[in-house]
Amino acid sequence: MTQTGHPELTNVRQPEEILRMKDVNELVNGFRRFQKRYFSENRALYEHLTRQGQSPKVMIVACCDSRVDPAIITDSDPGDLFVVRNVANIVPPCEIGGGYHGTSAALEFAVSALGVSQLIVMGHARCGGIRALLDDLPEATRATGFVTPWMSIVTEARDGVRAVFPGPASEARYRACEQAAIRVSLRNLMGFPFVQEAVESGRLTLHGWYFDLERGELLCHSAATNAFEVAVARI
Numbered sequence: 001m002t003q004t005g006h007p008e009l010t011n012v013r014q015p016e017e018i019l020r021m022k023d024v025n026e027l028v029n030g031f032r033r034f035q036k037r038y039f040s041e042n043r044a045l046y047e048h049l050t051r052q053g054q055s056p057k058v059m060i061v062a063c064c065d066s067r068v069d070p071a072i073i074t075d076s077d078p079g080d081l082f083v084v085r086n087v088a089n090i091v092p093p094c095e096i097g098g099g100y101h102g103t104s105a106a107l108e109f110a111v112s113a114l115g116v117s118q119l120i121v122m123g124h125a126r127c128g129g130i131r132a133l134l135d136d137l138p139e140a141t142r143a144t145g146f147v148t149p150w151m152s153i154v155t156e157a158r159d160g161v162r163a164v165f166p167g168p169a170s171e172a173r174y175r176a177c178e179q180a181a182i183r184v185s186l187r188n189l190m191g192f193p194f195v196q197e198a199v200e201s202g203r204l205t206l207h208g209w210y211f212d213l214e215r216g217e218l219l220c221h222s223a224a225t226n227a228f229e230v231a232v233a234r235i
């Protein structure tokens with residue numbers, strides 16, 4: 001790439017500089033592989049998505065965790081999933097005014113503008129956000145203090161599992177809290193008027209999923225039992 005000549009773009013990192021950064025270099029090489037294989041082989045799909053715009057039927061609220069990419073887990077294609085990822089895959093309560101409501105904005109866009117018909121809150125095993133809620137926060141996050149108030153949205157999940165699993169930390173308690181937090185998010189979803197309306201009119205279905213990355217299993221929340229039941233067992 002040559003110099004652009006635009007003074008306002010002089011701070012833009014040039015490809016040569018990017019290539020000096022080994023970890024990013026791996027990603028650039030990955031993009032080349034994607035371009036050569038996936039993009040080239042699916043050119044018609046990208047042309048369709050470019051021309052027609054996106055019309056995903058599914059929204060997924062997932063965790064930022066690097067191990068739980070929804071598109072990889074569900075073997076989805078571009079255009080299939082509208083995804084918002086945040087720490088511990090939390091849906092906050094519907095709060096009007098104040099603050100910057102990134103997750104709420106994504107929900108509003110998916111439900112009201114795109115008209116998705118399925119909305120999945122997907123938690124997972126070994127969630128760092130849930131561990132921070134149950135244990136002590138990592139030292140590095142204490143000074144700025146963004147994680148604590150964010151995780152306080154699911155305080156009732158923590159308090160509930162501490163009552164059921166008293167004593168020292170255990171994997172069972174973490175797992176129960178990861179799943180309890182999904183229930184809180186499902187309830188919070190119904191606090192958004194546009195979600196409630198879409199659900200009650202039958203246009204939208206809510207789902208709670210739990211990806212067990214240790215066992216390679218998918219569990220789904222059962223409205224009948226309020227439990228997470230194995231939907232796809234380990235192989």
Ligand SMILES: [Zn+2]
Pocket residue numbers: 063064065087088089124126127128129130
């Ligand atoms: Zn997580």
